[in-house]
Amino acid sequence: MKRLTLEDIGKMAGVSRATVSRVVNNHPNISPEVRHRVQRIIEETGYQPNLAARQLASNRSDIIGLVIPNPVQSLFMDPYFARLIQGVAQACNASDQTLSLFLIEHDEHEKHTFNRLLGNGLLDGMIIAADGKNDSFLPQLRASNMPFVLVGRFANMDGIHYVDADNIHGAYRATEHLIHTGYRRIALIGSSKNNAGAQRSQGYQQALIDYDRPCDDALIATGDFTRHSAYTAMQQLLPHRPDAVFAASDEMGVGAIRAITGAGLRVPDDIAIVGFDDVPSAGAISPQLTTIRQPIQEMGALAIETLLDIISDDVTEPQQVVLDTQLIIRESCGAAHDRDR
Amino acid sequence: MKRLTLEDIGKMAGVSRATVSRVVNNHPNISPEVRHRVQRIIEETGYQPNLAARQLASNRSDIIGLVIPNPVQSLFMDPYFARLIQGVAQACNASDQTLSLFLIEHDEHEKHTFNRLLGNGLLDGMIIAADGKNDSFLPQLRASNMPFVLVGRFANMDGIHYVDADNIHGAYRATEHLIHTGYRRIALIGSSKNNAGAQRSQGYQQALIDYDRPCDDALIATGDFTRHSAYTAMQQLLPHRPDAVFAASDEMGVGAIRAITGAGLRVPDDIAIVGFDDVPSAGAISPQLTTIRQPIQEMGALAIETLLDIISDDVTEPQQVVLDTQLIIRESCGAAHDRDR
DNA sequence: TAATGAAATGCAACCGCTCTCAGGTTGTGC
């Protein structure tokens, strides 16, 4: 059961291999009769073009790469990536692209990976899930002619295509919600570990300013997106008697809750918490965490869409899209109007 | 900056393109002098072979596919897949393979995907994360000559290569732990939704038998791996007064805890819980969940290793490996000897 | 010294598809 080639199909249909190729690729100038005859034979035989040969001849692989440069442990701690992968994968399915996944393990590996990907001609384009820090690959990438789109957690950059969630406004919304609910001493557990963290801090501060709240430095603590760091940060915050905390991630929100309950206080009765991310466990812990949800899958889908436009259409002006976030009200903010189990 | 070819390198080194190819591929019969000269030029120019051309000529792509046939929502609910992807990706990095990811969205899509993958010659081999049910693709796969390895959650099958975690023994161990801790009426929230679920139920029962405990059908409830289903299941269980529950997944363990606390009882004081999977939130909820951890990343790595052996070496006898699990003792079993924050 | 063979290298035929170019056919307008 040797694999069929264009030549074989052509022979069966009494046409040349070029004609079969045209049918396969939906070229316009084919007579309906021939088209149908060839299509029927393709159907019957289950012929499929050899992708390597096609790629060699046409210089197009229909493979797009998803590169995740972050250190390893993030991946399986943070549901963000799982969702992103899913969104991108589904978008690839929908547009008949093949998705290749590249997890960067460390700096040297990053260099090696980018070198390979930019040199071996495998990919038509790349989606890069950067974090806005440590983006040392950018210059090389820009110098190449590889189409790429950055997704999420990235700094605003000139002339680069990217898709991100609106971290600033999400944080703003979280803080605003705490203000509306009536809290007066609203603390922040922030982080400048990545760009998203910085933006979330920014949103927090903007909300305070807009609502004429004092921005007390004693109510600002710093973590690194881990639960443990937030536990410590919360302990530092406690003496300053906040009545609410905006934690820049759910993981940190959980750490804050632990510190609060550990100090004999209660959430939200004594101190309210709002997180960010809406990780699955946000609804599992007690009290359930009020949080900000990012449209991660939409981001992935949009990134693919944008990338395909770049690849085919020669999009000229940079596509820079920031998607809105959503406030998910649960128990930890003390304003629940709707509780799921 | 046109991309270099073997021909170009050959010209620069004063040798033929065939010789350069041999250097690149480490063929033995090359004089050291030529080898070095060519290598130096490759180094200087950063030449990289075109993968499509190589694949076309050699019929080998060094791309392996990871196929995840489960329905969509599992993926981002269940950290299992994120970890599996990570394990496989790292193993691919280590062995210079490119990983392509295929998420199946529904039955028809499954058929379409397998047809494509078996027909277009893109992949050297596939890793398939099946669940032991709905494996309708298997006959077609076996009929093809595509090398493949099944990973996890799969039924024991003849003549097929697979890697799995020892669900039976893991469940046995969980149950045994509850027995050792002194509980007498140990309930099960199981599921036969997939093969792993069935095996976990089996391990539970075996433990009861081995320790001469009665196997009371009233203490066996069924869920579908969701938190909600376990909540309901636990409510049915409560009237029969279990003093401990083995839940066949952490998600279900969380649902059970909710039902217990919802009924005004406490975990583990009134009813102890052990889960399965060790999802990240298992340590985040209160009480922290005692559970069984699977070596998911090792499974991924081992699957790749096995697959590469099959691709290159013509491994003949089926490789069937079952990896051991680990009991993670936290609070919910009432036997904590060690608590993290 | 010539025959022998192993090692190193080049030649050229693929791998299967795309795409330009040119040839053939048919249709349109005058």
Next chain:
DNA sequence: GCACAACCTGAGAGCGGTTGCATTTCATTA
């Protein structure tokens, strides 16, 4: 009836590697 255009189709030259076979080189051995 003829010129010209529009449309189909086939021939064939790549795309950039790999690899069997032929050739050259050179040390070994009869």
